[in-house]
Each structure stands twice: as C-alpha cells, then as structure tokens.
Amino acid sequence: MLPKTSFAMVQTGVRMLEGRDIPIPDIDDNSAILQIEACGICGSDYEQYEGHLPTPYPAVPGHEPLGRIAAIGDKAAKRWGVDVGDRVAVETLIACHNCPTCHDGQYQRCGDLRVYSFMPTSYSPGLWGAYSQYMYLDGNSIVHKMKDSIPAEIAVMFNPLGAGFRWAVELPQTRLGDSVLIMGPGQRGLASVIAARQAGAGEIIVTGLSADEEKLKLAKLFGADHTIDVEVENPIQRVKEITDGKGVDVVIDLTPYATRPIVDAIEFARKGGTVVLAGMKGYKAVPDFISDKIIGKELTIKGASGVTSSGYRAAIRAIESGSLPLEAMHTHNFALEDAETAIKTLAREIPGEESIHSCLIPGF
Numbered sequence: 001m002l003p004k005t006s007f008a009m010v011q012t013g014v015r016m017l018e019g020r021d022i023p024i025p026d027i028d029d030n031s032a033i034l035q036i037e038a039c040g041i042c043g044s045d046y047e048q049y050e051g052h053l054p055t056p057y058p059a060v061p062g063h064e065p066l067g068r069i070a071a072i073g074d075k076a077a078k079r080w081g082v083d084v085g086d087r088v089a090v091e092t093l094i095a096c097h098n099c100p101t102c103h104d105g106q107y108q109r110c111g112d113l114r115v116y117s118f119m120p121t122s123y124s125p126g127l128w129g130a131y132s133q134y135m136y137l138d139g140n141s142i143v144h145k146m147k148d149s150i151p152a153e154i155a156v157m158f159n160p161l162g163a164g165f166r167w168a169v170e171l172p173q174t175r176l177g178d179s180v181l182i183m184g185p186g187q188r189g190l191a192s193v194i195a196a197r198q199a200g201a202g203e204i205i206v207t208g209l210s211a212d213e214e215k216l217k218l219a220k221l222f223g224a225d226h227t228i229d230v231e232v233e234n235p236i237q238r239v240k241e242i243t244d245g246k247g248v249d250v251v252i253d254l255t256p257y258a259t260r261p262i263v264d265a266i267e268f269a270r271k272g273g274t275v276v277l278a279g280m281k282g283y284k285a286v287p288d289f290i291s292d293k294i295i296g297k298e299l300t301i302k303g304a305s306g307v308t309s310s311g312y313r314a315a316i317r318a319i320e321s322g323s324l325p326l327e328a329m330h331t332h333n334f335a336l337e338d339a340e341t342a343i344k345t346l347a348r349e350i351p352g353e354e355s356i357h358s359c360l361i362p363g364f
Contacts (some may be wrong), residue, residue, distance in 0.1 A: 002033060002070055005214070008132035009339040010058045010121065011325075016053035017340045022132070023059070025125030029137030032080075034090065038152040039130035040064030040159050041334075044254050046347045048117065049340075052282050056120040059320035060129025062338070062360070063092035063117040064159040066152060070134065080143050088143040089158040089316065090130075091185060092116050093306055097140055108306050114138075126338045130174075130340050133362045138150065144312055147320050153330050156359050157191075161315035162307035163278070164191025169199045170311060170313050171302050172250040176200035179243060181268050182224075182280060183207050183261045184254035185215035189356045190222055190329055194253055194318065195284040197223030200248075205242060207235050215356060216326055246270050252304075255279040260284045266290075271297045278304035332358035 005021040012018055027033060039070040047053050049062055056060075069086050075081050086137030087343070095102050095110035100112050116135070119128040127136040136230070147154050174180060180196045182189050185208040196204050205226045206219040216227040226242055228235050239248065245352065255261045256279050265275045294301065317325060332355050333340040345355045 002134070006132050006134035007336065008060045008125060008127070010131075011048065011055065011061055011337060012058045012234055013030060015049055016174075017049070018057075019337055020075065021036065022121060022127050024134055025136055027071055027073050027136075028139075029075040030079075030108040032072035032076050032137040033070045034065060034067040034088070034135045034137050035070040036065055036125065036130055036132060036135055037087070038066045038156040038361050040066075041154045041342050041346055041355075041358045041360065042160060043346070046343050047256075047280060047282075049343045052280070053118070055118050057320050058122075059118065059120045060127070060128030060131050061117045062132065064359075065090040065114060065116070065130035065135055066146070066156040066158070067135070076137070076139060077185070082143060082145060087146050087148055087155075089146050089155070089310060089312065090135075090137065090307065091142040091144075091307070092159070093142075094138050094140050103180055108308050109184045116205060117151045130268035131336065131360060133336070142309055144309075144316055144334050146316060150319060152361060153359050154295050155325050157187075157326055157329070157357060158186040158312055160357065161191045161194065161318060161343070163188045163304075164193075164195035165314040166307050166311035167254075167276055167278050167304040168192035168195045168250070168252050169351040170308075172252070172276050174250050176203055177202040179203040179205070180250045181205040181207070181239065181248045182219075182252050182254065183265065184256075184270050185219050185227075186254060187329060188278070189252075189254045190215065190218055190356070191315075192254065193219050193224050194324060195314070198318065205239060205248065218356070221325065221328060236264060239268050243270070245282070247273060252272050252276045257282050257284075258345075259284055262286050263288050266297070266299065268295050269297060269299055272299070273297070274300045274302065276302050276304050307308055330355075330357045330359075331355050333361050334358060336360050338361045
C-alpha cells in the first residue's frame, strides 16, 4: 500500500531548497510510481541550484533516479517489461516518441522534450524529480532493469557512466587506437576514461587542477595513460610532447564555467580531429576564440547534452559486469533532507570535503 504523500526536497528559488510533502498521484494504465532507492548528484544539480538552468519554481530536482516499481499500470508494465518490485534506472528525458525526430532515433532532440527535474510541481500530476521518496513515471519514460545485487550507490552511476559512453565514444565516434584527451576529472570525466578505454582508445590523457589531485589518481586507476595538472604544467606543450606534435584525435571538454578550456581544446586537437563540448559555461562568451583555427584544422565540433538509451545500456552492462572498481569513485551518501549539503559538497563549498560521486538515499 502506497502512502498518501511523498517527502521531497523542493527548489523554491535560487539556492533555496525546502522539504515538502507532495501527494502521490493515482496512475493510469500507462504510468507508474517509483520508490526511490538513490538519486545521483552531478554538476547539473549545482547549475539548477544556482539558477543557471531554466527551471520553473517550485520544482523537485533530481534527474538520476534509481528505484523499484511501487505501482504500475498494465500497459506500462507490458511496454517496459517490468512489474511491481523490479529495480529500474530511469532516463531523465521524456520525449513524445511520435514526431519525425523521435522516429529518426534522435529522441533527445524532440521538440516536445521534457526533463523530470525541470517540471514544476504545478504541472500535473506534480510528483516530478528524484529528490523524493517516490516519483511519478510518465508513460513516455524509458526505463532499464538493473540487477538487485548491486549496491544502490554503485548502481545509480548508470547516469554519469552513460554520459561517458555517449560523450567520449558515440558522439566523437572514437575508434580503436584513437588518442583521447579528457578535460576535467569529475565523475563524467572519469566515466569518459572508462568508456574510452573500453572502446579501445590508444592513449588517454586527462587534465585537471591541483585541487583535483585525487581525481587525477583515479583517472590513472580507470585507464588514463597521462594526467596533467594545468596549474603546474603547460598543457598545450605537454600534449605536443606526448603526441609528437600531432595533437589528439578526440578532445572532450567537461569543465564547468571556465571558458579557457574551449580555446585550449582547439589547440589540443589534431588536424581533422573532433572536439566534444559538454561542460556548461553559464552562457558566457569565450574570449580569444579564433574560429579560423577550426577551419584551418578542419575540426569537427559537437555539443553534448544528455544521455541516450545506447549510452545507458553500455553503462549498465559495465556496472553489472563487476569488472570496474567503481567504489573508488563514490565518496558520499547523503540523506534526502541533506540535499543542499550534497550540492554544496560537490561544488567545494564545504571546507575539508571533496566529492567525486555522491547520491541521495531516502531513509539513509
């Protein structure tokens, strides 16, 4: 029997979160209710908290839900191949699945695209977002079954790992033997190392700051060949040394807010190389951006936003294989009511705390 309400952390304004009880809605044949086991925390949560993303208020954040089906309609159960009690990872994007773009397999570009954590509580049925004990699953959601035996804090890594497989492999079409440079050793940077290594990349280079020392060590653990502290070494000169002056085949920029890495990425890439931009910059202009260098090198530049099903499936396979030391990446579990502390810890606003991968666990 479901309770009548779900406790949730609700964003009511910029840097404002408060606990509220939200009614658990009735479901129809096409929808479901998920009991949240864990919700991952990432840089987008901080951007939403800071007001840099177009979020209406009040809204329940949380776009990395792992949980168990608590109630489900018959059509949804048949469509998703799941039933009450099954553990699932939920994709954050809700597309219409009926338009030409969706039919072309590009549902992440759907003109009617919605995101769980960006829908206000005033939008029926109101229980959106995974900073909550329970969450409504729209009929157009995509869910993936996951093994019960994996600890929740590891299983919930399906989202950052999925980003790694999409951004570092699928979008740049990384091939066997390619050299890959990853800018930013956060959880998605480390996930990109894992994905590139599994794709058979030749040489993997990761750049970071002096404060990222432990993350750069993890990058080596997950398969990076070289790490560069950009505050100690000249990264452009070091990459030239590593690649005998040629540059790398693929560059992925995952750094938040800083614009200089975009300029450097163009320098890092070889002629004919690919640059993937995934780190949001707060809509700031990029000083010293010289587009002629893109022309001269015939570079391909791609934007990366979100994860698609193929990336999620690859991530879940990697998690369920048990072959990766993913526990080394996980640093914090937080109670649901401590969501604000979790976000601030990720943003290095809590002295003495360094978060790599963290999650909220209701009832923790």
